[in-house]
Amino acid sequence: MEILSHLALGFETALSLNNLLYCLIGVFLGTAIGVLPGLGPVATIAMLLPATFSLPPIASLIMLSGIYYGAQYGGSTTAILVNLPGESSSVVTAIDGYQMARQGRAGKALATAALGSFFAGTVATFLLAMFAPPLAELALKFGPAEYFSLMVLGLVASVVLAHGSLLRAIGMIIVGLLLGLIGTDVNSGTPRYTFDVPQLADGINFVVVAMGMFGLGEIISNLDNEETRSMLSMKVGSLMPNKDDFKRMVAPVLRGTVLGSALGILPGGGAMLSSFAAYSIEKKVSKNSAQFGKGAIEGVAAPESANNAGAQTSFIPMLTLGIPSNPVMALMIGAMIIQGIQPGPAVMTEQPTLFWGIIASMWIGNFFLVVLNLPMIGLWVRMIMVPYHFLFPGILVFCAIGVFSLNNSEFDVFLMAGFGLAGYICAKLKMEAAPMMLAFIIGPMMEEYLRRSLLLSRSDPLVFLQRPISATMLVMSALALAVVLLPSLRQKREEAFVE
Structure with a gap:
């Protein structure tokens, strides 16, 4: 078979x-960043982008990919031990994971998160390898009108x-478009x-915007709301789930993997949406739904599997269509452009070593993460205890050096400082920076x-409706907006905003 x-x-x-080393560095940094509440993969990748410019393109993208899915693993550690999610997709894990830890089952909760994530990541990477080539082949038939409509759908x-x-x-x-x-x-x-x-003649570098909005903005927000972390006094305990735990884990892990793999492909989806959806569905279908919120192992297995599967499959539209499905993928596209690689379906045919090297590195990275996460729990616990006000000066210096080096x-x-202030204001006003970053990259x-x-249609705007694929995507965009404008859905969004 050609796939083999x-x-x-x-x-x-x-x-x-070399690539093994950078994969290991990436997953280690991703786990460490996931463990530290307040930072996330977007801020970390934004801060580390300048450091990757001197690396070969394959090593650079392998390391950045490792940071992303490594953060999904690391975020569960603080969610379980401290009830402070290190990453947004681990918010749901904290509900039952922390309760398990309080009951003396912290080790089992951590092992469940690691094993579920490993299985989901492995399966999702297989799906990426299977579905990316035919999707890229289809995308080669896209013309300018289809690409424009696809980007409208993404926004x-x-x-x-x-x-x-x-x-x-x-x-x-x-x-973002402006x-x-x-x-x-x-x-x-x-x-x-x-x-x-004169400095704006070449436009604003996306690294400057990303570092400001996500890096400095997050730092200021975290200093404004520095949490008091109360570690559990008991030891982590045995890491190996028993036979009954394994029985209860299997179905949630499978369901979470399937759901996360599907949602990760959607624009705006990815790890966070996958974990929330998996928890909601598991709570409805599980035989032990009454235990949810009180330490149900299913409440850890399902969202952790879903968020890692979603993180892996979000690479599909980025690698095949050149369209970012979330802010991390937007930064990955920026990294490809800086390395002189034009994102899109041509990557698979013109640079097969890069395309398939990234996919293969995900299997290796998932193995590294299991090896890193479980034996090094003690190190991650000590990292959690570092006060944030000791960390932020070093992060600020790193950001400034990185941006200056561009x-x-x-x-x-x-x-960057101006965008950092803007990011902080957006956070206070509960205005998400992610849509702006997507629009800035795609615009x-x-x-x-x-x-x-x-130009090809001689200024005829109907070209977008005359081509079937383009028209379909525009209709989907219109329907999506119409649905979200329904009074009931708008009211729910506004209530969530007020909360």
Whole structure:
């Protein structure tokens, strides 16, 4: 089979000494960042992007990928031991995981999270290997009109799946699109929206925006709300679940894997949506639903499997279509562009070593994570206890050095500080930065495909409706907006925003 030869190429690439080392570094950093409440994979990848510019493209993307799915593992440790999720997708895990820890079953909860995540990650990576090639082959038939409509669908989905006020989510999308327009017009060579500032002639570097909004913004928010962490006094205890625990884990892990794999592909989906959906469904179908919230092992197994599966399959639209399904994938696309790689279906045919090397590294990374997570629980526990006000000065210095190294420009550092303040204000106003970041990355590509479509159709806007695939995606976008505008759904979003 052709897939076997592709996987053989991938493993040959991923198992080279350099790539193995960077995979290990990535999953270790991801786990460590997941353990530390307040930071997440988006902020971490944003901060580490400048450090990867000098690396070979394959090593760079393998390391960044490891950080992402490693954070899904690490976030469960603090959720279970301290009731403080280290990552947003681990919020649900804290409900039953912390209760298990209080009952003296912390070791079993941690083992359940690790084993469920390993199984889900392995299966989801297999699905990625199976479905990515045919999807990439289909995407090669896309024209400019289809790509434009696909990007519209992605932005609409990010609005629909965002939390809180619909108006605020749309506002953040518009801000992101406007920021993406800053710079020199590719067709005319005329500067636009630069306000005669020479440093803006090439546009705003996405690393500056990401570091400011997610890195500095998160730091300021965490200092404003620094939590008091109360560690459990009892020891973690035995890590091995018993026979009854395994019986109760199997079905939730399978359901979580299937659900997470499906939701991870959706624009705006990924790990967080997968974990919440898996917990809700498990609570309804489980025979032990009365125990949920009181230490049910199913309440740990299902969301942990779902969030890791969702993290893996979110690579499918990024690698095959060049469309980010969440903020982390937006940063990954930015990393590919900086490395001189044009995201999209051509990556699989033009750079098969890169494409299949990343996929193979996910299996290796998942194995590393099991090896790292369980024996090193003691280290992660000690990391949890480090006060945040000791960590943030080093993070600030790292951010400043990283941004300055992009263009050796002080202007970029000040610009990052401005976006950091904006990120903090957005957090206080409960305005999600993720839709803005997606729009900022996608915006310039949307404009390019819009112009190409209109040029090819001689300025006929109906071209987007005359092509079946393009029309289908636009109809889906309209239906998604219509559904979310229903009074009952709008009311639920507003209530969640107020809370």
